[in-house]
Amino acid sequence: MTRVHRLWCALWPARWWRAFRMLLAGVRWHPTAVLLGRAKQLQVAAGTVIGPHVQMDVGRHGVIGLGRGVWLARDTEVQTSTSVHVGDGTTLQRRSTINGTVRLGRGCIVAPNVFISSGTHPFRIEPHLPIRQQERLPDQHGTDRPIWIQDDCWLGVNAVICPGVVVGKGSVVGANAVVTEDVPPYSVAVGVPARLAGCRLHWTPPRSIEAGRMHDMVYVLSGHSPKPNEPASVSVSVDQPVLAVMADEVRCVDVTLVAERELSLRAGSTMHGLVAGPNVLRLDVTQASRRFGGVLIELAAEGWPLDAAVRVLSIRAADAVGTTGVG
Secondary structure (H helix, E strand, O other): OOHHHHHHHHOHHHHHHHHHHHHHOOOEEOOOOEEEOOHHHEEEOOOOEEOOOOEEEEOOOOEEEEOOOOEEOOOOEEEEOOEEEEOOOOEEOOOOEEEOOEEEOOOOEEOOOOEEEOEOOOOOOOOOOOHHHHHOOOOOOOOEOOEEEOOOOEEOOOOEEOOOOEEOOOOEEOOOOEEOOOEOOOEEEEOOOOEEEEEOOOOOOOOEEEOOOHHHHOOEEEOEOOOOOOOOOEEEOOOOOEEEEEOOOOOEEEEEEEEOOOEEEEEOOEEEEEOOEEEEEEEEOOOOOEEOOEEEEEEEOOOOOOOOOEEEEEEEEOOOOOOOOOO
């Protein structure tokens, strides 16, 4: 993006024109809000509200995605040269800042003055050099470390989320906390640096997960909610896999799902062919990642349209490791 284009984006005519176009798309965009980037780099769903003096700065290869019903309050800043995604129904209150590579889940509450950044200034690569000079060195050793804040989290006023951190689903981060390490799901973290001070519920990953049971959905960390008039399910798409946590002793699972058409689905590192309609996959999860206090089941789509989804109905522990089945 050239300097001339950036200047144009900040001018009054461009801001009002964007506000009008967004209104036609069902988005309330305040005329004082500024997008420093091209329109194709911003994906905004209907029902989103962009408040006064919000600034979104997108680098040449960056993208910002805002889900349905997102609210960015006055003076919020979002800056990225990679990607920032904010899930449905999440609210960022005034003067909050997001920098770098950040995934913010659905239904989150971000209080005023919260700072979330996946980047840092290198100062140990060549310690004798000034920090600004170290920033220009070719070997940065991962100075951008993505942040994932999962669904239903509440970040208190003035909280700081540091690079590489995962804030687990349903967690609460206290006011003024500085989070430097992962926060387990449904935990309460406070202090500088943040330490666990309690929990919202007793985290016990189950041996079976049914999409129709609300208590089971606690252990589903990622995936789309069902569309209107669809039965209870969790949908897989290109932009969001299904991630579920099950009991640590589980070694094999049966996944019941419905595919819209014939396609392929990746479970862990293995690709599986699905037929249109109901399917049952038997998966060996002995080599699956152990995270969040259990076995992490991952179901992801690759290379097909975002709106073509697989609906997962249940994941149940199986007695023995078997082969993939289609039912």
